[in-house]
């Protein structure tokens with residue numbers, strides 16, 4: 001049997017499969033055994049209670065769904081007192097996602113969330129429907145560096161940072177987060193998008209813009225993971241379009257140490273467990289003893305090339 | 316589209332006759348087998364599915380989240396919520412009554428006898444019947460009747476008297492009359508074509524039923540207009556009520572906060588998740604569009 005465990009800094013996950021923030025809650029224990037997951041990831045929490053965005057919050061498109069939830073929640077006090085204990089009943093490490101519109105408050109929130117039952121703080125600096133200086137810090141290097149530096153100074157918990165696919169140059173943002181003290185990078189959040197209804201000429205979402213979620217985005221996010229993993233030393237968690245075990249393998253080959261899964265769990269509530277089982281079977285069939293052997297194992301240095309083109313390229 | 320369908324996960328879902336590996340889970344992902352899927356009238360279809368025993372463990376007002384096949388070349392990305400229309404435990408069957416409308420329900424309409432259909436559930440909080448209630452009134456329009464049918468079945472099994480007011484555009488689309496009468500319900504069809512479905516007339520009927528002692532509780536689903544009316548009459552005359560609500564949904568488990576609707580509790584407005592806090596709610600707390 002393959003050893004599926006992976007390490008993300010000081011944290012060990014029993015397998016590389018985690019749910020994606022906002023697409024999961026302890027309530028999924030109704031349908032799957034949460035103790036089998038690599039980690040548990042809570043929905044992004046903000047300081048004050050928030051209602052979230054106007055409905056409709058989801059619209060289907062030809063190539064995925066766009067959604068704009070608006071980070072609803074009951075605020076940090078309720079979260080620490082009532083929601084953390086819901087997750088603490090289960091064995092996998094608890095990763096708590098947090099967001100704020102200003103740097104000081106963000107750091108203070110991270111400090112307040114650094115309670116014993118929380119294993120990891122995930123800084124969601126990439127909510128696509130927030131603006132660059134108001135929560136979507138991951139659009140710019142300097143904002144990223146500043147906010148992550150401030151959070152780092154206030155918590156000793158492992159700090160994962162969720163990056164935005166909407167940034168122009170995700171590699172420099174990733175470097176900025178690493179330099180500022182991130183322990184791991186989650187790549188990526190959703191793609192800012194829009195749908196207009198042709199029957200009434202109105203935007204399909206109450207909030208107008210939303211984040212696109214789709215298996216079609218996997219190649220784009222995979223490319224980002226590949227580029228970032230090449231230049232940073234900290235682990236990368238690939239998030240976007242994973243629907244089957246081979247997608248996990250692909251992300252790991254590109255350099256990810258683990259994956260986050262949202263959409264697939266909406267489509268098939270049992271998908272996360274199936275993906276864990278299928279990943280184990282995939283490794284066993286190939287005699288792979290440790291899943292970590294896959295990390296960054298893409299063979300991209302000795303590519304077989306058409307000889308004529310290779311010769312003209314001077315290879 | 317180059318997106319590969321996740322057939323594997325479908326295969327891992329529980330089928331009729333399979334051993335249940337997670338008997339302790341209250342929700343499952345099941346593969347039902349289509350027994351029949353026929354037109355009821357020009358707009359609505361009725362599907363009967365043979366399902367795993369655990370899927371039968373559902374009650375009135377709950378719903379299943381259906382992975383509808385695509386009616387065209389592109390993918391249908393999200394599941395579609397559908398109320399349980401009827402449960403036949405002896406035959407291991409559940410039934411849906413649905414309106415063929417958008418891509419999901421049109422895809423569902425294409426399924427044929429013997430086809431597999433992936434469903435997740437049962438989900439949500441259903442209706443509650445207070446043992447004190449001897450007579451109830453159900454008021455539904457369109458697919459709302461689908462949701463009220465199993466409630467009436469349950470009430471009939473408990474010896475509760477039922478009056479079902481069935482609202483429809485014309486006599487041709489009055490659905491479920493036979494089904495409700497089969498439960499022993501008295502049915503009152505009200506129509507747009509002759510004006511009987513008018514708010515004023517339905518109000519008169521409701522007040523008449525209260526006067527006759529036939530309305531210990533109100534139940535409704537499927538029309539905003541009828542909800543507002545029943546709520547008003549219920550409030551004025553002190554009749555408790557429940558309503559099954561609808562909203563566009565994604566996860567069905569309470570995780571994603573997509574299916575929010577406004578409720579008013581003790582004068583304060585708040586948002587609730589239709590999928591998990593409902594879909595059945597206290598009628599006096601529900602707020603229409």
Ligand SMILES: Cc1cc2nc3c(=O)[nH]c(=O)nc-3n(C[C@H](O)[C@H](O)[C@H](O)COP(=O)(O)OP(=O)(O)OC[C@H]3O[C@@H](n4cnc5c(N)ncnc54)[C@H](O)[C@@H]3O)c2cc1C
Pocket residue numbers: 378395396397398399411412413414415416417418419420421458461462560561562563564589594
């Ligand atoms: C708890 C619950 C139980 C339901 N039970 C039944 C039932 O028994 N029979 C039945 O015919 N319908 C029922 N519905 C409504 C049904 O889910 C929608 O009609 C269906 O999802 C529309 O899908 P579509 O692909 O046909 O249409 P789409 O193309 O997705 O949309 C067509 C129209 O339906 C609306 N719609 C889409 N999704 C929903 C939704 N989840 N809820 C309400 N409106 C929606 C859209 O805004 C649009 O106006 C129920 C809904 C809920 C929330």
Ligand SMILES: Cc1cc2nc3c(=O)[nH]c(=O)nc-3n(C[C@H](O)[C@H](O)[C@H](O)COP(=O)(O)O)c2cc1C
Pocket residue numbers: 020021022023043044067069071097124162188189190213214215239240241242260261262263264565571573
């Ligand atoms: C309904 C919904 C809500 C989400 N909420 C959050 C959130 O609160 N915080 C966050 O960091 N990401 C959020 N996301 C993004 C996901 O965590 C993830 O990055 C994205 O869905 C891509 O992964 P997937 O393709 O596996 O779904 C949300 C996604 C969806 C679909």
